[in-house]
Amino acid sequence: MDTKSRNLLDCGKTDLEELCVSLGQPRFRGAQLMQWLYRGADFDEMTNIPEKLRETLKESYVSGRLGIRRKLTSSDGTVKYLFGLGDGNYVESVMMKYKYGYSACISTQAGCKMGCSFCASTQAGFVRNLTSGEMLGQIITAARDSGVRVGHVVMMGIGEPLDNYENVIAFMKAAQSEEGLGISFRNMSLSTCGLADGIIRLAGEGIPVTLCISLHSPFDAQRSEMMPVNRKYPLDKLSDACNIYTLNTGRRITYEYALIDGVNDSDRHAAGLVSLLKGRSCHVNLIPVNKVAGTGYRKASDRRTEAFRQILEKGGINATVRRTLGQDIDAACGQLRREEHSKV
Ligand code: SF4
Incomplete structure (x- = not known):
């Protein structure tokens, strides 16, 4: 630069x-x-x-403070920001309020290469990696604008964090340091679509963040269709990498599973998930998927969601349905950025 x-x-x-x-x-x-x-x-x-x-x-x-291009506030208090970067690119961040305090969900790349079929972030293409300062800038700008202290960070916005490995590691260390934001590693969550090599590398860093795996199907054939990364790192490779992460860090892994009506919400899928995860130190987050224009995906019904959760529980897998914040403000990542690009 x-x-x-x-x-x-x-x-x-x-x-x-x-x-x-x-x-x-x-x-x-x-x-x-x-x-x-x-x-x-x-x-x-x-x-x-x-x-x-x-x-x-x-x-x-x-100074690193970002320009606020758009700001949407949900009736539940969730605030979604579209930030402008120095080179004219845009990224999104979300500030969420929980019982335990404020959590910022940040982007790690401008766009994403991973091509997941249900995701708006990949539809406008990949532009570049964000620097660690641009990741810090999202938290600092959102915290200042909202007048709150951020105690938790989630790397689940636009981009695949492990595809921007060095900058993400530098960001986490800066965010954790006492002179920085003072956020403990245990209060950081890194969400990956399953770059197994990156997970193994992260396991050796001595940075015990919560690792979240976007899983979305327990079957290789279907997962490869939904998430092209699965062709390179199929479920057995991903599972091995997750085992290494748990062994090295002692952290329980969170598996994210977006329930999509008629696609991955059947009893067969729930049973497949039980056999894939049985005996592992893990938690499954069932996510009623946000609608993403152009994908044709719809949210599974509440009844189906609860039936799915019960099959997991009976199979000994700890599972919860994630509270969806910001429903009224298009909180699925990548949507604002895509709208902004389509204006150009
Ligand atoms: S879900 Fe994550 S990894 Fe997949 S395309 Fe979207 S931002 Fe990229």
Whole structure:
């Protein structure tokens, strides 16, 4: 990236200290600068930083706060943001309120290559990976705009996090650090469509985040149709990678299963899921799927959803139906970004 537009949120504390020293300032200015950046401040608000330094920084750097292009607030308090990036791309983030506090769902890429058939994020194509600073910027901007502290992060917005591996790892470390956002790894969830090699690599990082697998079918043939990634990493490879993750981190894995009417909601599917997951340390999240224009998929009925859940429970698999937040604001990821692109 050209230093003209360098994002200071991509810099760690040592980088910021060295930058300040290189500009003739004492080292401690780096920590001051970092505090402001993580509050989402613009250079003009950084009142304990000398004006001359602020002016110099403005010429070559950006503070990392993102522009809010659109904001939709649901009747249940969920807020969905469409953020503009420095190069004219857009990403989406969602701020959700739970009993335990606020959780931000962020995007990790502008677009996605994975081609899942039920997903709006992939329909507008893949543009590029986000930097760690752009991921932090989504949380910082949303928290500042909403006036709340974010205690949980979910990487389940636009993009496949393990397809942007290094930047996602850098982001998680920065978000966890005390000088950063102070969010513990246990309060972070990373959702993947099943890049088994990435899961094995992540298992060796010493970063015990909650791993969520988008599963959506217990059968290879059907899963390969819905999720092309399954052709490269079929269910046996994915299962082996998940075992390694659990062994290395001690974390229970969450399997996401979007129930789609007449597609993957039969008793046969529920039984298949039981035999795939039996004996594993796991939890299944059943998701009444959001409607996505152009896919023809519809949500399974409440009765079918409950029957499906009961088959899992009887088979010894812990399963819950996920509360769907933001139903009235198109909260399925990728929809706002796609609308914005279609205007161009
Ligand atoms: S579900 Fe996730 S991995 Fe699949 S296309 Fe959508 S964003 Fe990409």
